[in-house]
Amino acid sequence: MRTYLTRRVLQMIPLFIGVALVTFLILSLVGDPFAQMLVNPRIRPADVARLKHQWGFDLPIYLRFFKWFWSMLTGNWGLSIFAGGRPVIELVSHAIGWTLKFSIGAFILGFVVAIPIGIYSALRQYTIFDYIFTGFSFFGMSMPTFWFGFILLMIFGLRLHWLPIGGVMTPGMESAPFFLRLLDQAKYFILPVVVLSFFGMGSWMRYTRSSMLEVVHQDYLRTARAKGLPERTVIVKHALRNALIPIITLLGLALPGLISGAMITETVFAIPGMGRLTLNAMMNNDFPLAMACLLILSYLLIIGNLVADLLYAVVDPRIRYS
Amino acid sequence: MAEELIYKNEVSTRVEGYWYLVGKHLKKHKLAIFSIVLLSVIILLCVVGPYFTRYTMNEMGNATTDVLQVPSLKHLFGTDELGRDVFTRVLLGGRISLLVGFSSVFSALLVGIIVGAYAGYYGGILDTVLMRFTDIMFSIPVLPLLVVLSSVIPGAGVWKIVLIIALFGWMTDARIIRGMFLSLRESEYSEAAKAIGASNTRIIWRHLLPNALAPIIVSATLGVGGNIIYEAALSYLGFGVMPPTPSWGNILQNAQYAMAIAPWLVWTPGLAILITVIAFNFLGDGLRDAMDPRLYR
Numbered sequence: 001m002r003t004y005l006t007r008r009v010l011q012m013i014p015l016f017i018g019v020a021l022v023t024f025l026i027l028s029l030v031g032d033p034f035a036q037m038l039v040n041p042r043i044r045p046a047d048v049a050r051l052k053h054q055w056g057f058d059l060p061i062y063l064r065f066f067k068w069f070w071s072m073l074t075g076n077w078g079l080s081i082f083a084g085g086r087p088v089i090e091l092v093s094h095a096i097g098w099t100l101k102f103s104i105g106a107f108i109l110g111f112v113v114a115i116p117i118g119i120y121s122a123l124r125q126y127t128i129f130d131y132i133f134t135g136f137s138f139f140g141m142s143m144p145t146f147w148f149g150f151i152l153l154m155i156f157g158l159r160l161h162w163l164p165i166g167g168v169m170t171p172g173m174e175s176a177p178f179f180l181r182l183l184d185q186a187k188y189f190i191l192p193v194v195v196l197s198f199f200g201m202g203s204w205m206r207y208t209r210s211s212m213l214e215v216v217h218q219d220y221l222r223t224a225r226a227k228g229l230p231e232r233t234v235i236v237k238h239a240l241r242n243a244l245i246p247i248i249t250l251l252g253l254a255l256p257g258l259i260s261g262a263m264i265t266e267t268v269f270a271i272p273g274m275g276r277l278t279l280n281a282m283m284n285n286d287f288p289l290a291m292a293c294l295l296i297l298s299y300l301l302i303i304g305n306l307v308a309d310l311l312y313a314v315v316d317p318r319i320r321y322s
Numbered sequence: 323m324a325e326e327l328i329y330k331n332e333v334s335t336r337v338e339g340y341w342y343l344v345g346k347h348l349k350k351h352k353l354a355i356f357s358i359v360l361l362s363v364i365i366l367l368c369v370v371g372p373y374f375t376r377y378t379m380n381e382m383g384n385a386t387t388d389v390l391q392v393p394s395l396k397h398l399f400g401t402d403e404l405g406r407d408v409f410t411r412v413l414l415g416g417r418i419s420l421l422v423g424f425s426s427v428f429s430a431l432l433v434g435i436i437v438g439a440y441a442g443y444y445g446g447i448l449d450t451v452l453m454r455f456t457d458i459m460f461s462i463p464v465l466p467l468l469v470v471l472s473s474v475i476p477g478a479g480v481w482k483i484v485l486i487i488a489l490f491g492w493m494t495d496a497r498i499i500r501g502m503f504l505s506l507r508e509s510e511y512s513e514a515a516k517a518i519g520a521s522n523t524r525i526i527w528r529h530l531l532p533n534a535l536a537p538i539i540v541s542a543t544l545g546v547g548g549n550i551i552y553e554a555a556l557s558y559l560g561f562g563v564m565p566p567t568p569s570w571g572n573i574l575q576n577a578q579y580a581m582a583i584a585p586w587l588v589w590t591p592g593l594a595i596l597i598t599v600i601a602f603n604f605l606g607d608g609l610r611d612a613m614d615p616r617l618y619r
Contacts, residue, residue, distance in 0.1 A: 018458040026467055029474045138607075142599035144551050146558045147592035150578060158582050260465040264555055279559065282469045290466075297463045305461075 004313060008306055019298045023291065024065050032057040033081050033285045072295065078288040088292045091277060098168060099273035102189050103262050106196035114201045115247065118208025122216060133205060140202025145261050149195045149268035156191065164188050166270035192269045199261045200254050207250055212243040245316045252308030255301050347612035354608025357601040364598055368416030375410045392586060399590040402576065408587060412594055415568035422483055422553045427545040429488035431538065434495025439526050442503025456493050464490045472561040483556065483563055487549050495541055502534035536613035540606055547602030554595055570595045
C-alpha cells in the first residue's frame with residue numbers, strides 16, 4: 001500500500017508540470033495583454049514597452065514559463081492585470097470560498113438523493129419506481145445546466161417571488177449577526193445548489209443502480225439468503241457494502257463535471273466564485289489571474305482523482321497494489 | 323436437451339452475424355427504437371421544415387405588432403424581441419446544433435481513434451507519451467480553454483465551434499480505444515494477419531478497428547448529445563455560434579434578457595435541446611445494452 005501511494009504521488013509530479021505547460025502554451029496563443037494598448041493613440045508605445053518589460057512579457061516564452069512556474073511554486077502568484085492590480089492570491093482565496101460553499105452543498109445533496117434512489121431502483125428492478133427514477137436520471141443527464149437554472153429562476157424568482165434571482169447575499173447583510181447572515185445566504189444558495197446537484201444526480205443514480213445490480217446477482221447473496229439471514233441484513237451488510245465500493249470512484253469522476261457545471265451555475269446566478277473569476281480572467285486576457293485559476297482547478301481535479309483512487313484501494317481489500 | 327439446441331442452431335439457414343444480433347437486441351429496447359423514430363422526426367423537421375414555414379430566419383415583423391408575441395397559430399412558438407418567428411428559428415437552429423453535434427463527434431472520434439489505436443497497438447514509448455498527454459488534457463478544465471480558443475482561432479463560423487469542441491473531446495475515445503487495442507493486438511487473428519505479412523497499418527485499420535467498433539459507436543451516440551449541450555453552454559457564455567446564425571444555444575442565450583416578460587422564448591429552444599439529448603442518451607444506452615459483449619459469449 002505504501003509503495004502504491006508513493007508511486008501514485010510521484011506520478012503526479014510530471015502531470016502537474018505537464019498541465020502547467022499545456023495551459024501556459026494555450027493561454028500564450030492569445031498574445032500578450034498589452035498588445036491591445038498599442039492601438040490606443042493616448043498611450044505612448046514607450047509606456048507599453050515599459051509595462052511589457054515590467055510584467056515580463058518581453059522575455060522568450062520558455063524563460064517566461066520557468067519564471068512563472070517557479071514563482072507559482074514559491075507562492076508568489078503575482079498581480080492581476082485588470083482587477084485593479086490586486087494580488088491574484090487575494091482574488092482567488094476570496095472567490096474559492098463561495099464556490100466551495102455551494103458546490104459542496106450540491107455534492108452532498110446530489111449524493112444524498114442519488115445513492116438511496118439508485119439502490120432502491122436496483123432492488124426493485126423493472127417496477128414502476130425503477131422506470132420513473134430511470135426516466136428522471138436521464139432527464140438530469142440531458143438537461144443543459146443553464147437552461148434548468150433559467151427555468152427555476154423564472155418559476156421561483158420571477159413568478160412566485162420566493163427566492164432571490166441571483167447574487168450571494170442581500171445588500172446590507174454583511175454586518176448582520178452570524179445566524180441571520182447564514183439564513184440570508186441560504187436563501188440565495190438554494191437555487192444554485194439544486195441546479196448544480198441536478199447535473200450530477202442523474203448519472204450518479206444510474207451508476208449506483210448498475211453497481212448495485214451487479215452485486216445483487218452475485219452468488220454470495222444467494223448464500224446469505226440460503227443460510228437464513230433476514231433480507232434486511234442481506235441487503236445492508238452483504239450487498240450494500242460491496243456495491244458502495246465502486247461508487248467511491250464517482251468522487252473522482254464527478255469532479256470535472258462539477259467544475260464546468262459550477263462555472264455555468266455561477267454565471268447564471270451571478271455568484272462571484274472561482275468559475276466566474278476564471279471566465280472573466282480569460283475574457284479579459286488577464287494572464288496571471290487566468291493561469292492561477294486554471295492551475296488551481298486542474299490541480300484540484302488531479303488531486304481529487306488521486307484521492308478517489310486511494311480511497312478505492314483502502315476500502316476494497318480485494319485490490320492489492322504492488 | 324442441449325444436443326437438440328445445438329442441432330437446431332446448425333439447421334438454421336440464417337447466418338446470425340454480430341450486427342444482425344445487435345439489431346435484434348436493439349429492437350427489443352423500446353426506448354431506443356422510440357428514440358430513433360424521435361430523432362428521425364427531429365432531424366427531418368430541422369432539415370426540411372424551414373422550407374415550408376411562412377417566415378425566414380431573419381425576417382422581422384412589424385415593429386409594433388409582431389414583437390414579443392405569445393405563441394399563437396400565426397407564430398407557433400411566438401416571436402422574439404425583433405419580431406422574428408421563433409418556430410422558424412428553432413428549426414434552423416436545430417440544423418446548426420445537430421450539425422455541430424454530429425461533426426464535432428466525428429472529428430473528435432478521428433483524433434481519438436488515431437491516438438488510442440496507435441498507443442494501444444504499438445505500446446512502449448509511444449503509448450506512454452500519448453497516454454500521458456491524454457492524462458494532461460483530461461486534467462485541464464475544458465470550458466475556460468474553449469473560451470480562450472474561440473477568441474484565438476479567427477472567424478465566427480460553425481466549423482470553428484466544431485473544431486474547438488473536437489480539440490477537447492477526443493480523450494475519452496482515445497482511452498476506450500487504447501484499452502480495446504491492448505487486448506485485441508494479442509488476439510489470434512491479429513497474429514494470423516501478421517503471419518501472412520499484413521502491414522501494421524492494415525492490421526490496425528482493417529483487422530482490429532472493426533472489432534473495437536461497439537464501444538466507439540456507443541460513445542459517439544452519447545457524444546452527439548453531450549456536444550449539443552457543450553455548444554449551448556458555449557453560446558450561453560457568448561463564445562458559441564455567433565448570431566444572426568441561430569443555434570439552440572444562442573437562441574436561448576438571447577432569450578434570457580427577455581425572461582421576465584417573454585418566458586416562451588426560454589421554454590422552446592431548451593425543450594428542443596432536452597428532448598434531442600435525451601433521445602441520444604436513450605439510444606446510446608440501448609446500443610450499449612445491445613452490444614454488450616457478455617450477451618454474445
